[in-house]
Amino acid sequence: MIGAAGAALLAANGGLVMAQDAPTSLLPPGFGNPSPSPTAAPAPAPSPSSPEVQRSPVPSQGGAVVQPIPSQPNEASPAPAPSPPSTDIPDDLLDRLPSAAELENLSTDELDELLGLRPKFDIPPAARRSLTRVGVTGTDAGGLPSQTFAGQSPELVSAILTGIREPLVSRWGHILLRRALTSRLAAPQEMDPVQFAALRAGVLNRIGEFVPARSLVQSVDAGEWNAAMTDVAIDAYVGTADLIGICPAVTLQGTSREDAQWRMLQSICNAFAGEETRAQTDLQRLMRGGNAERIDALLAQRYAGAAGRSRRAVNVEWDGVETLTPFRYALAVAVGDEIPEGLVEGAGPYYQRVAARAPMLPAEQRLAGASLAAKEGILSSQALIDLYAQAYAFGLTDEGATQTAQTLRNAYVASAPAARMEALRTIWTSDAVGIVDDSYARFVLTAYAAARLPVSPAFAQDAGSLIAAMLSAGLDRNAIAWSDVVDDGSQAWMLLAAGAPGDRSVSSGDVDSFLDEDGSAAQRRSKFAVAALAGLGRLDEGDAADFAERLQMTLGGDTKWVRLIQQAAATDNRGMVILLAALGMQGESWERMTPRHLFHIVRSLDQVGLNAEARMIAAEAIARA
Incomplete structure (x- = not known):
C-alpha cells in the first residue's frame, strides 16, 4: 500500500516538475506555439448503422501507453527514401585545380576569378x-529624337x-x-x-x-x-x-x-x-x-x-x-610631370586636342593646341576667349599669346570703334600674335568682338572678315546687319548670300561678278559658292548648271554615297543625313572637299530641317576655300 501510494505521489510530482521546467512563452498567441484548441463537445453515441470505433485503452496511473496509428483504407505506401548524392568527381577536375605553389603566386584578382568571387555589377x-x-x-538641347535610328539597318x-x-x-x-x-x-x-x-x-x-x-x-x-x-x-x-x-x-x-x-x-x-x-x-x-x-x-x-x-x-x-x-x-x-619640349612639339595633333581641353594644364600649354581645337569645333568661341582671358589675367611667358590677349581686350574695350577695328585687323593679319597656324581660328576668337562693332561704311573694306568671324560662331543675325554696307558680288556679299537666314535668292549677275573677282587657287571659292547656293536653293538650277560648266565641275553624279544621302533626305531621316554628311566631310583640310559633296551635304541638311547648320557649313566653305 505504501509503495503504491508513493508511486502515485512520485508520478504526480514528476508531472509537476515537468510542467515547471517547461519554458513559458512571452509572445501573444499566434507568434509562438499555437494556442490550445478549445475542448471539443462529447461526440454522440454511434448509431447502430455506423461502424464501431476502436477506442484506445485508458492508461493507468504511472504507465506509459503508445497510441497505435489507425490504418486508413486505400492509404498510399510511404515514398522511398531519397538516394544520397553522387560523390563521383570528374576525371579532369583535379587536373584543373591549381597547385599550392600556383595559388601562392595568384594575385587577388586572379584568385577572385578562380573562386567565382569577382563582382558582376557595381550598382545595386x-x-x-x-x-x-x-x-x-536631349532634344531640348539640340539632340536627335530617341527613335531616329530605331528602324534603320x-x-x-x-x-x-x-x-x-x-x-x-x-x-x-x-x-x-x-x-x-x-x-x-x-x-x-x-x-x-x-x-x-x-x-x-x-x-x-x-x-x-x-x-x-x-x-x-x-x-x-x-x-x-x-x-x-x-x-x-x-x-x-x-x-x-x-x-x-x-x-x-x-x-x-x-x-x-x-x-x-x-x-x-x-x-x-x-x-x-x-x-x-x-x-x-x-x-x-x-x-x-x-x-x-x-x-x-x-x-x-x-x-x-x-x-x-x-x-x-x-x-x-x-x-x-x-x-x-x-x-x-x-x-x-x-x-603634373613636365614633358620634354621636344617630345610634345613633334607629337602630332592628337596631343594638341587633348591639351586644349585639359583643365589641369596651365593656360600657356592649353593655348598651344587651342587654335586647332577651335577651328575643328572642339572649342567654342567663348571657350577660346576664356583661355586668352586667363593669359591676360595671369600673364604668360609666351610673348605672342600675351600680345594676342592684350589685343583681344582692346577689340572689346577700346573707346573708339576705329581702335577696336584696328585691334581686330591686328589679330587677323599680324604674324606676331599667338595664333599663326590657321586664319579661321582667328575668326573664331574674334567672333563676338566683331559682332559688337557698329555697322559703318567706314569699315566696308573689312566687312568680309567681320562677317566671316561672326558666322564662325553662328551669329547670323548680327552678320545680316551689314547687308546694306557690302558691295554686290564681293566676298562679304557672297558670305551673306549663303549664310543669312530666311528665304533668299541671288541673281546670276552678282554671282558672275563674284566669279570674276575670285583670286583663290583654281577658283575653289567660286566652286564652293556655286555648290552652296545651289544646295540651298538660292540659285536657279539653270544658272547653277551654267556656272558649273564654266568652272568645269560636276554637281550631279550617281555614287553609292549620293544615293544614300538623297534617300535619307527624301525620307526625312535627320540622323542618317548627319552621319552620311560627316562621312563625306572627312579630311585634314578643305582641299579634301569637292563641290559635289558640298552640294549634296548642304541640300540634304536643308531638306531635313537643318537649314541653320546647312547655311553655316556653306558660309564656312566659302570663307575657308
Whole structure:
C-alpha cells in the first residue's frame, strides 16, 4: 500500500516538475506555439448503422501507453527514401585545380576569378539604368529624337560609324556630328545597345571629342560593358587624363586582359581602393620583368602613390624616351610631370586636342593646341576667349599669346570703334600674335568682338572678315546687319548670300561678278559658292548648271554615297543625313572637299530641317576655300 501510494505521489510530482521546467512563452498567441484548441463537445453515441470505433485503452496511473496509428483504407505506401548524392568527381577536375605553389603566386584578382568571387555589377539592381535610350543630349538641347535610328539597318549604321575615321574639315559639321552622337538614342533593331553606344563613342574619340565620349560611356553601367565598349572607354578616359574613371570596369572585368596598360590600370585602381602596397609591388614587378616601359611604370607608380599615405618619392626620368603615347601623356599630365619640349612639339595633333581641353594644364600649354581645337569645333568661341582671358589675367611667358590677349581686350574695350577695328585687323593679319597656324581660328576668337562693332561704311573694306568671324560662331543675325554696307558680288556679299537666314535668292549677275573677282587657287571659292547656293536653293538650277560648266565641275553624279544621302533626305531621316554628311566631310583640310559633296551635304541638311547648320557649313566653305 505504501509503495503504491508513493508511486502515485512520485508520478504526480514528476508531472509537476515537468510542467515547471517547461519554458513559458512571452509572445501573444499566434507568434509562438499555437494556442490550445478549445475542448471539443462529447461526440454522440454511434448509431447502430455506423461502424464501431476502436477506442484506445485508458492508461493507468504511472504507465506509459503508445497510441497505435489507425490504418486508413486505400492509404498510399510511404515514398522511398531519397538516394544520397553522387560523390563521383570528374576525371579532369583535379587536373584543373591549381597547385599550392600556383595559388601562392595568384594575385587577388586572379584568385577572385578562380573562386567565382569577382563582382558582376557595381550598382545595386534598383539603381541600374535602362539601355532603352543611351546618351546625354536631349532634344531640348539640340539632340536627335530617341527613335531616329530605331528602324534603320544595323549593318548600314555600323558601317557608316566605322567609316568615320578622321576629323572633319568643317567646324560646323563637327559640331553637328557631336550633337547627334551624344543624343539619347535607341539602338537600331537587332543591334546591341551597348555596341551602338560603343560605335558612337569611338567616332567621338577619333574626332578629338574625348570629354563627350567619356560622358557617353558613363551613361552605360560598367557591368554592361563589352570588350568594344571597354576599349573606347579607355581611350576616352586616357584622352581626358581621368584614369580613375575607368576603375569600375577594371574591377569588374578583372583579368580579362593581360596587356601592360591594363595591368597598370589595375594597379592604379587597387591603390585608390586602399591597396597601395600591392599596387606598388605589381608596378615594380611589371617594370623589372620588362612587361611595361620604364617611363610608363614610373609615372604609374607616382599616380598610384597619390592614393596612399606613404608619400613614396618616385624619380621620373625622361632620358632615352623618344616617343610619346596617349597613355604616357595622360599619366604625365595627371601627375603634373613636365614633358620634354621636344617630345610634345613633334607629337602630332592628337596631343594638341587633348591639351586644349585639359583643365589641369596651365593656360600657356592649353593655348598651344587651342587654335586647332577651335577651328575643328572642339572649342567654342567663348571657350577660346576664356583661355586668352586667363593669359591676360595671369600673364604668360609666351610673348605672342600675351600680345594676342592684350589685343583681344582692346577689340572689346577700346573707346573708339576705329581702335577696336584696328585691334581686330591686328589679330587677323599680324604674324606676331599667338595664333599663326590657321586664319579661321582667328575668326573664331574674334567672333563676338566683331559682332559688337557698329555697322559703318567706314569699315566696308573689312566687312568680309567681320562677317566671316561672326558666322564662325553662328551669329547670323548680327552678320545680316551689314547687308546694306557690302558691295554686290564681293566676298562679304557672297558670305551673306549663303549664310543669312530666311528665304533668299541671288541673281546670276552678282554671282558672275563674284566669279570674276575670285583670286583663290583654281577658283575653289567660286566652286564652293556655286555648290552652296545651289544646295540651298538660292540659285536657279539653270544658272547653277551654267556656272558649273564654266568652272568645269560636276554637281550631279550617281555614287553609292549620293544615293544614300538623297534617300535619307527624301525620307526625312535627320540622323542618317548627319552621319552620311560627316562621312563625306572627312579630311585634314578643305582641299579634301569637292563641290559635289558640298552640294549634296548642304541640300540634304536643308531638306531635313537643318537649314541653320546647312547655311553655316556653306558660309564656312566659302570663307575657308
